[in-house]
Amino acid sequence: MAAEPHPGVAEPNHARRFTAIWLIASVIATPLVVFLLGPELPPGHGSEQASGHVTDNTVLLAMATPVLLLVLVYLIYAVINFRQPPGGMLEGPAIRGDARIQTTWIVITSALVLSLAAYGTVRLLADNGAGSGSGPTPLTVPKGHKLQVQVIAQQWAFTYRYPEYGGVETTHLELPVNQMVEMHVTSLDVIHSFWAYQLGVKADANPGVDNVLFVKPTKEETFEVHCSELCGIWHGYMFDHGHVVSPQAFETWIHQQETTMAPAKKVLPPYAHTYSPEPTRRAG
Amino acid sequence: MSTTAAAASTPRPVGRPRWRRLLGFNLLSAVILGIAGYYLGWFIGHRISTTKSFEFFSATDENDIALLLAYIFGVVGFLIGLGFANYPVSRMLGRPASLREKEQHGIGRYFGLCTDHKVVGIQYLVGIGLFFFIGGLNAMLIRTELLKSSPTFVGPNQYLSLVGMHGTMMMGMMTSGILGPFANYFVPIMIGARRMAFPRIEALTFWLLMAAGFILTSTIFFGGFPTGWTGYEPLNDQAVMGMDSYIVFFALVGISMCLLGLNMMATIITMRAPGLTWSRLPIFVWSVFATSVLMVLAAPMLVATLAMAALDRSIDTSFFVTGGGGSSYLFENLFWFFGHPEVYILAVPGFGIVLELIPVFTRKPLWGYRLAVSGMLGVTLLSFFVWQHHLFVSGINADLRPFYMLSTEIISIPTGFIFLCVMGTLWKARTSFSTPMLFCLGWAFNFLIGGLSGVFLSDTPSDTDTHGSFFVMAHFHYTIMGGLIFTFFAAIYYWVPKMTGLRFNERLSKIHFWSMFLAFNSTFMPLFVLGMEGMPRRVSFYEPKLHTLNVWVSISAFVLGLSMLVFLANTVYSLIFVRIKAESNPWRSKSLEWQVPTPVPVNNFEQIPIFDSDPYDYGTPVAIGGGQPAAVGA
Ligand code: HEM
Numbered sequence: 001m002a003a004e005p006h007p008g009v010a011e012p013n014h015a016r017r018f019t020a021i022w023l024i025a026s027v028i029a030t031p032l033v034v035f036l037l038g039p040e041l042p043p044g045h046g047s048e049q050a051s052g053h054v055t056d057n058t059v060l061l062a063m064a065t066p067v068l069l070l071v072l073v074y075l076i077y078a079v080i081n082f083r084q085p086p087g088g089m090l091e092g093p094a095i096r097g098d099a100r101i102q103t104t105w106i107v108i109t110s111a112l113v114l115s116l117a118a119y120g121t122v123r124l125l126a127d128n129g130a131g132s133g134s135g136p137t138p139l140t141v142p143k144g145h146k147l148q149v150q151v152i153a154q155q156w157a158f159t160y161r162y163p164e165y166g167g168v169e170t171t172h173l174e175l176p177v178n179q180m181v182e183m184h185v186t187s188l189d190v191i192h193s194f195w196a197y198q199l200g201v202k203a204d205a206n207p208g209v210d211n212v213l214f215v216k217p218t219k220e221e222t223f224e225v226h227c228s229e230l231c232g233i234w235h236g237y238m239f240d241h242g243h244v245v246s247p248q249a250f251e252t253w254i255h256q257q258e259t260t261m262a263p264a265k266k267v268l269p270p271y272a273h274t275y276s277p278e279p280t281r282r283a284g
Numbered sequence: 285m286s287t288t289a290a291a292a293s294t295p296r297p298v299g300r301p302r303w304r305r306l307l308g309f310n311l312l313s314a315v316i317l318g319i320a321g322y323y324l325g326w327f328i329g330h331r332i333s334t335t336k337s338f339e340f341f342s343a344t345d346e347n348d349i350a351l352l353l354a355y356i357f358g359v360v361g362f363l364i365g366l367g368f369a370n371y372p373v374s375r376m377l378g379r380p381a382s383l384r385e386k387e388q389h390g391i392g393r394y395f396g397l398c399t400d401h402k403v404v405g406i407q408y409l410v411g412i413g414l415f416f417f418i419g420g421l422n423a424m425l426i427r428t429e430l431l432k433s434s435p436t437f438v439g440p441n442q443y444l445s446l447v448g449m450h451g452t453m454m455m456g457m458m459t460s461g462i463l464g465p466f467a468n469y470f471v472p473i474m475i476g477a478r479r480m481a482f483p484r485i486e487a488l489t490f491w492l493l494m495a496a497g498f499i500l501t502s503t504i505f506f507g508g509f510p511t512g513w514t515g516y517e518p519l520n521d522q523a524v525m526g527m528d529s530y531i532v533f534f535a536l537v538g539i540s541m542c543l544l545g546l547n548m549m550a551t552i553i554t555m556r557a558p559g560l561t562w563s564r565l566p567i568f569v570w571s572v573f574a575t576s577v578l579m580v581l582a583a584p585m586l587v588a589t590l591a592m593a594a595l596d597r598s599i600d601t602s603f604f605v606t607g608g609g610g611s612s613y614l615f616e617n618l619f620w621f622f623g624h625p626e627v628y629i630l631a632v633p634g635f636g637i638v639l640e641l642i643p644v645f646t647r648k649p650l651w652g653y654r655l656a657v658s659g660m661l662g663v664t665l666l667s668f669f670v671w672q673h674h675l676f677v678s679g680i681n682a683d684l685r686p687f688y689m690l691s692t693e694i695i696s697i698p699t700g701f702i703f704l705c706v707m708g709t710l711w712k713a714r715t716s717f718s719t720p721m722l723f724c725l726g727w728a729f730n731f732l733i734g735g736l737s738g739v740f741l742s743d744t745p746s747d748t749d750t751h752g753s754f755f756v757m758a759h760f761h762y763t764i765m766g767g768l769i770f771t772f773f774a775a776i777y778y779w780v781p782k783m784t785g786l787r788f789n790e791r792l793s794k795i796h797f798w799s800m801f802l803a804f805n806s807t808f809m810p811l812f813v814l815g816m817e818g819m820p821r822r823v824s825f826y827e828p829k830l831h832t833l834n835v836w837v838s839i840s841a842f843v844l845g846l847s848m849l850v851f852l853a854n855t856v857y858s859l860i861f862v863r864i865k866a867e868s869n870p871w872r873s874k875s876l877e878w879q880v881p882t883p884v885p886v887n888n889f890e891q892i893p894i895f896d897s898d899p900y901d902y903g904t905p906v907a908i909g910g911g912q913p914a915a916v917g918a
Pocket residue numbers: 420423424426427447448450451452454455458511512513514757761764765769807820821822823841844845
C-alpha cells in the first residue's frame with residue numbers, strides 16, 4: 001500500500017504484516033471449527049435431513065470463519081497500530097480510495113455469496129426440501145414408498161393422522177426408523193409451526209393449507225416437538241415428545257392405536273389434506 | 285439546555301398574563317381535546333354496535349369499533365388541540381395564516397407545535413428516549429420471567445403482551461431513532477438550508493409518534509395483545525381489544541414514517557446550497573436519503589395491511605380469515621413486504637452515522653465515498669426483493685425459495701461495501717478513541733456478528749433449524765441493538781454537545797460504553813446457542829436443560845439495563861447539574877454543522893453557504909506515487 005508520508009520514521013509494512021496475521025489465524029481457526037465444532041453442531045443425526053443440516057452448518061461456518069477473522073483481526077490491528085498519540089493533533093494520510101482493493105473486494109464477496117446461494121440451492125433440492133415445509137406440491141419428491149403422516153395443529157396441541165392405517169388419529173407421534181416419511185402439516189385455526197428438533201424438521205401450519213415435508217429418521221430415539229410460531233397464550237406449552245422406533249415396534253403401536261382410537265374415529269371427518277372448520281373469530 | 289436557557293434570559297415582549305397562555309393551542313388543550321375525542325369515538329362506537337363478545341374468554345364489553353373510533357378521534361382531537369388545524373383552516377377561510385408556531389423563544393416551544401427543525405430534533409430525542417426506556421423496561425421484565433423455566437412471575441398472557449409491547453415499541457419508535465432527532469436537526473444545516481421543506485409536516489411526524497406511543501402503552505388497559513410485533517393473522521383477528529392498540533399504534537407510526545421520509549427527500553433534493561452537488565453530499569445525508577426512499581415505499585404497505593386487519597376485526601370483513609375466503613398467507617406476505625425494508629430502515633441510518641463519524645476521529649477523508657453511497661443505495665433497492673426469507677418454512681411459494689435465498693445473500697455484497705469503507709478509513713489513521721468513536725467500533729463488531737449470523741438464516745436448509753428460535757432473536761438484536769442503538773449513542777455523544785452547548789462527563793461516558801458493550805455481548809451471544817439448542821421464541825416455558833444459560837443471559841441483561849442507567853445518570857449529571865460548556869468544536873470536525881455558532885441561530889445561517897469541496901477535507905495529501913488515486917474513490 002501507500003508509502004508513509006513521514007520520511008524519518010521507519011514504519012513496518014503494515015499490509016504485509018496484517019495479511020500474514022490473518023492468514024495464519026484463518027489457517028489455524030478454520031480446521032479447528034470444521035473438525036472440533038462441526039460435529040457438535042445442531043441438530044445432530046436424528047435423520048438424514050438433520051445430518052444434512054449439520055454438514056450445511058459446518059460448511060457455512062467454515063466459510064464465515066475467515067471473513068469474521070478478516071474484519072476482526074483488521075479492527076484489532078488498526079486499533080493497536082493506527083492511533084493518535086496522546087494529546088496529538090496529527091492528521092492521517094488523505095487516501096480517498098483504492099480502485100484495486102475495491103474491485104478485488106467486490107469480486108471476492110460476490111464469488112463467496114454466489115457460491116453460498118448455489119450450495120444452498122443444490123442442498124435444498126437434492127435433499128427434497130431438507131426437512132422444511134415445502135408447500136402443497138414440492139418441487140422434488142423422494143423415490144420409493146413414503147409413510148404418510150398428517151400433522152394437525154390446533155390451539156394448543158398437535159395431533160397426527162396415519163391415512164395408511166385407516167386415518168387413525170393419535171395424540172402423539174411415532175415413526176419407524178429408516179423409513180422415508182411424507183408429512184402433511186395443516187392447521188385448524190391460527191398459524192402454528194411444527195418443529196421436530198432432533199429430526200431437523202420445521203413446517204408452518206396454516207389453516208386451509210397442506211404443507212408437505214420429507215424426512216427419514218435414522219436413529220431410534222425420543223425427539224422434542226415444539227410449536228415454533230406464536231399461536232396464542234398457551235403457545236409455550238404446545239410441546240411434546242415423539243419417538244422413532246423399530247419398524248416392528250411401530251406396527252405394534254399403530255395397531256394398538258387403531259383399536260383404542262376406534263371410538264374416536266367414528267366422529268372424525270374423513271381424512272383430507274386440509275379441513276375447513278368454522279372460523280374461530282369474534283363475529284358478533 | 286443552553287439554547288433555551290440563553291433564549292429565556294432575553295426579555296420576552298410583555299403581553300398576555302401568564303395564566304392566559306394556558307388557553308389556546310398548546311399541549312394542555314391537546315390533551316383535553318384528545319380525551320374528549322376519545323370519549324366521543326367510544327360513544328359513537330357503542331351506538332353503531334353493541335357489545336361484541338369474544339369466544340374464548342367471553343370478556344365483556346369487547347367492542348373493537350368503539351375502541352378504534354376512540355383512538356382515531358382522540359388522535360384527531362390531540363392534533364387539533366396542538367394547533368395543526370389552524371393553518372389549513374385559516375387558509376381555507378381566506379385569512380392570513382396564524383404565526384403562533386413560529387414563536388422563536390422560550391422553553392414553551394418544546395412542549396407544543398413548533399416548526400423550527402432544531403426544536404423538533406430535540407423533541408424527538410427526548411420523546412423517543414422516553415419510549416425507548418419503556419421498551420427497555422419491558423425487556424427487563426421479560427428477562428426476569430425467563431429466570432425460571434416455567435411461568436412464575438407473570439402469566440402466559442402477560443408474558444406475550446410484554447414481548448409484544450417490547451418488540452412493537454422498539455420497532456415502531458426506533459425506526460425514527462436517528463432520522464427523527466439527528467436528521468431533522470442536522471440535515472438542513474449540513475446541506476446549507478434554513479429549514480426543512482415542509483416544517484409543519486415535520487412537526488406532525490413527531491406528534492403523531494408521541495400519540496402512537498401513548499396508544500401502544502394503553503394496551504395494558506385492554507388486555508394486551510398476544511401476537512408479538514408481527515401481528516400475524518388469524519391470531520390477530522381472535523385477540524382481545526388490546527390488539528387494536530397495536531394496530532392503531534403501528535398505523536400511526538407508518539404514517540409518521542412515510543411523511544418523515546417524504547419531507548427528508550424533498551429537503552435533500554430541493555434545498556441544497558449552491559455547490560453542494562450530490563457527490564459532495566455528506567455521507568450521513570446520503571444515508572438519510574436512502575432511508576427516506578425505504579420509508580416512503582414501505583410504510584404505506586404497513587398502513588394498508590393494518591387497515592385491513594382493523595376491518596377484519598371490527599366489521600368482520602375477511603381479508604385474512606380462511607373460513608371467509610381470506611388467507612393467513614396474505615397477511616404474512618404484506619407484513620414482510622413492509623417488514624424487511626423496515627429492518628434496513630433501522631440499519632442504514634446507522635451506516636450513515638458510522639461513516640460520518642469515523643473520518644472525524646481518524647483524521648482521514650472517508651475512504652471510498654462512492655462505494656459507500658452505492659452500498660447504501662444497493663441495500664435500499666435489494667431490500668424490496670427478499671421479504672419471503674421470513675417465510676422459508678411456511679410453504680408459501682416454496683418453489684421460489686432459491687430466488688429469495690439468492691437475493692438475500694446478494695444483499696450482503698452492498699452491506700460489505702460499508703465494512704470495506706470503514707476498514708479503509710481506519711487504515712494508517714490517527715485514531716483517537718473518544719466515546720463516539722468507541723461506539724462506532726462497537727457497531728463494527730456487533731454488526732459483523734449480526735451479519736454473519738444472517739448467513740445461516742438466509743440458507744434455507746440451515747434456516748429450517750433456526751427459524752422461529754432464539755437464534756433469530758440473537759441475530760436481530762445484534763443488528764438492531766448492536767447496530768442501530770450503538771450508533772444512536774454514538775450520535776448522541778457526538779452531536780448533543782452541539783445541540784445543547786454542554787459537555788458530557790467523559791469518565792461516565794466511557795463507563796457507559798464499556799458496560800454496555802460487554803453486557804450486550806454477554807446477553808445476546810449465548811442466545812445463539814440457546815436457539816441452536818432448540819429454544820423457540822416467545823415462550824415463558826422452556827426445557828429445564830436450558831435453565832443455566834437463561835439465568836446467565838438474564839443477569840447480563842440486568843447489567844445491560846444498569847448501563848442504560850449510567851447513561852441516564854450521565855445525562856442528568858452533565859446536562860442538568862454540572863453544565864460545563866462544550867468547546868465550540870470539540871472533535872475538530874470539518875463539516876458544516878460544527879462551523880455555525882452554538883446555539884444554532886433560528887435561521888441557521890446569516891448567508892447561505894457556498895460549497896466548493898466535500899466535507900471530508902482531513903488528512904495530509906499523500907506523496908505522489910503512494911495511495912494510488914482511485915478511479916472509484918471520490
Ligand atoms: C435492553 C436491551 C434488550 C434486551 C435485554 C432485549 C430482550 C428481548 C427479549 C428477552 C425478547 C423476547 C424474547 C422472546 O421471544 O421470548 C425480545 C424481543 C424483541 N426485541 Fe428486544 N431486547 C433489548 C433491546 C431491543 C432493542 C433496542 C430492539 C429494537 C430496536 C429490540 C427489538 C426486539 C424485537 C423486535 C423483539 C421481538 C418481539 C417479538 O417476538 O415479537 N430489543 N427482546
